[in-house]
Amino acid sequence: MNDHLPTELLALLASDPESSVRSSVIQRCRDAPEEVRRTLLTDPDPDIRRSSVRTFAPPPDLLPRLLADPATRAAAVAHVVPTPELAGDPDSDVREAVAAHPDLPPGLRDLLAEDQDFVVRNAIAARKDTPPALREQVVATLKPDSPLAEWLLSFSRGTHTCPAPAPVPPHRTRQQAEALLAQAGLWIDARYLRAAADYCGVYRVLTTAMPGSSPFTSGSQAPPIARGGRRSPGSG
Incomplete structure (x- = not known):
């Protein structure tokens, strides 16, 4: 929302049928003119009224009404x-x-x-x-x-x-990692692993940690993975 809207347009937005539009006026126009503030402070939606009282300093003549309104009474306390x-x-x-x-x-x-x-x-x-x-x-x-x-x-x-940081997970072998993935119903395609590792610059470290017939080898036949981490149809 434009921060320099004319008062006439702000007044229209403050009376918009969509509550999300009226809420945006409250959030973005904290120095709104009194006409606009009055409209929002007396809005038919209790959430709009409550948010308005928390954002704007109500005119003195509206305070009794806001204190009598269950939706705004608690928020109006700050102004009395x-x-x-x-x-x-x-x-x-x-x-x-x-x-x-x-x-x-x-x-x-x-x-x-x-x-x-x-x-x-x-x-x-x-x-x-x-x-x-x-x-x-x-x-x-x-x-x-x-x-x-x-x-x-x-x-x-x-x-x-603050709670103590979680402990670093223990190092796992390739077999243990594959077992955990299988238990979770997930399989990782070697192409995705290779691309991610290359991008992060840690391919050498990962291949060292998982030597031999790891998923990074060119002959890997790991079942493909679908987007979002689910096995693609027909992968068995």
Whole structure:
């Protein structure tokens, strides 16, 4: 999409029947004129409205409407002053947004540190202004149900560690490699192997690793391979 479209054309695109077009306006025109922003912020599609609130600063007169809309309430929290009402909202997404608000008062921070939802509590632990003692107390209450969930929570807190790299696979002989390919139902044509090895400049290394009657020899009669790694029809 052209970044320098006139306002009249942007307004037409913001009302296009295709949601993908309207979504493109949000993604590519973050400094869209107020007329265009209003159209997108009040779009009939809840996903468009939600994305608009996350992208644009809503006009003040639209904030009550956006806060009353279940589809945009959580995203609209970032544009208002946190209140006890929002901190006690039944929707955990709203409470999480309050917990991440840059202007969260200490009283609401301490309240959300004891929230029933561990994602909300984790958002409090991730805050830079959370006292170390409180952070340690909150982290001790986090009990995700899987290692992946634990990693995601620690990632948001900036305390994650990347897993150790996978070990290098052991060296295999030609026979072992062929057995693995056969087990997987795959066969490799010598022509493809030779071309790939020549292209990478490692043909000599591979032929040294698989001497004798390897697939690289000119007399190899390995069944041909079809595109995509499947045996071609009639190959037996």
